[in-house]
Amino acid sequence: MSSDLSTGVAQNLRDRLGDLVVLPEDAGYDQARMPWNVAIDQRPAAVARPESAEDVVQIVRAAAEAGLRVAPQSTGHGAAALADTDLSDTVLVSLAGLRGVTVDAGARTARVLGGSVWDDVLAAAAPHGLTALHGSSGGVSVAGYALSGGLSFYARSKGLAVNTVRAVQLVTADGSLVRASADEHAELFWAVRGGAGSFGVVVSLEIDLLPIADVFAGMLLWDAARAAEVVPAYAAWTAAAPESATTSLRVMHFPPIPELPPFLSGRDLVVIDGAILEADAAASDLLAPLRALEPEMDTFGRIPSAGLVAVHMDPPDPTPALTAHAMLGSLPADAVAAFLEASALPGVFFTELRQVGGAASRPVGSGGAVSSLDGEFLLHAVALAPVPEALAPADAAVKAVTARLEPWKIDALALTFIDGGGVDPAAGYGASLDRLRELKRRFDPERRFAAARAV
Secondary structure (H helix, E strand, O other), X not given: OOOOOOHHHHHHHHHHHHHHXXXXXXXXXXXXOOOOOOOOOOOOOEEEOOOOHHHHHHHHHHHHHXXXXXXXXXXXXXXXXXXXXXXXXXXXXXXOOOOOEEEEOOOXXXXXXXXXXXXXXXXXXXXXXXXXXXXXXXXXXXXXXHOOOOXXXXXHHHOOHHHHEEEEEEEOOOOOEEXXXXXXXXXXXXXXXXXXXXXXXXXXXXXXXXXXXXEEEEEEEEEHHHXXXXXXXXXXXXXXXXXXXXXXXXEEEOOOOOOXXXXXXXXXXXXXXXXXXXXXXXXXXXXXXXXXXOOOEEOOEEEEHHHHHHHOOOOOOOOOEEEEEEEEOOOOHHHHHHHHHHHOOOOOOEEEEEEOOHHHHOOOOOOOOOOOOOOOEEEEEEEEOOOHHHHHXXXXXXXXXXXXXXXXXXXXXXXXXXXXXXXXXXXXXXXXXXXHHHHHHHHOOOOOEOOOOOO
């Protein structure tokens, strides 16, 4: 893939955008184009780094005049989803410099700038006893996560994060700065709640916050030698668990890295983690069947809600990895056996079963293009790819995991978990796809925007 621009186009971008743009010949280009997932070698025609909504307007207009496309990117956690997109004619708009959160405690809402991450929201909301439907990592962008669904550890009780979005301010294909809500540009508002970056560069959004100051959450940990006992028990437990519980189970294989704590380094483990929106006594009673399996570590208890992002132990630093996922309609005994086999496949870092169902699977009448997620479980596999030569084996490893569970897959995908080439995101949009494509043609007739999960 070439990122070379003609001299005239490059000079035009430089004249129009000045220091806002980084070109391939500039010393800072390699750093500017680097996504959070450093396994992905994205080489756009240019990288633009706005610090205001007005900057974004200039960038989109300059790209349009130069005949270039635009790819919005907040953190690059999902950069692998752009793997099938040729970026040689594309300006990558890195929103990392557009961060900030303003909380209205009385209204229980937050205005979040387009490059902000969930840690920003939690830091601003926690002093007011509030939290949000954030993901399992505090370093993931709010805009990309929330506008693509967003499956939190509150999801079975509170639904998907996309349904908390009250308004979106974005720069559209013609370079206009637009506020879309239920009362303004309603069709665009419907489309962007699911269609996300396919419809513009999001410079801010307004979201509802939750009055949850603390939560019963944590993890249970066993050696992986117990997996054949723990995984079936977890499957049985989830079948009866109330919607107040949203949890996940992972079989994890940690390399012997000195930087890891001793309970992780060089070990194979089974971990169950998540949150339970119940009083302490009721939550403890609910966990009793899992605690009866005598985990070697049990951290479940009452914690500040801002601490929930640390429970899942997502890596805080950029990590080279490839992933694959599938939605499962059920988890009978033979599916559990297949998951156990898949979790032992060579080259896989971890395999995960994440609870869905409940409010997460119920469509919202006032919602957008995506307001729910079909399936009872999300199957997720991750393989590390520390060097380019590891990319192909890592891709094969994670795809082998989802292949083992093929008989229980349903025709659905979680948009925020689509993170690799060769994946058609259509199943993530479901019945909304035809209308989304019609609105894409209307709002972006020249397909100016290159989104990670294209409509």
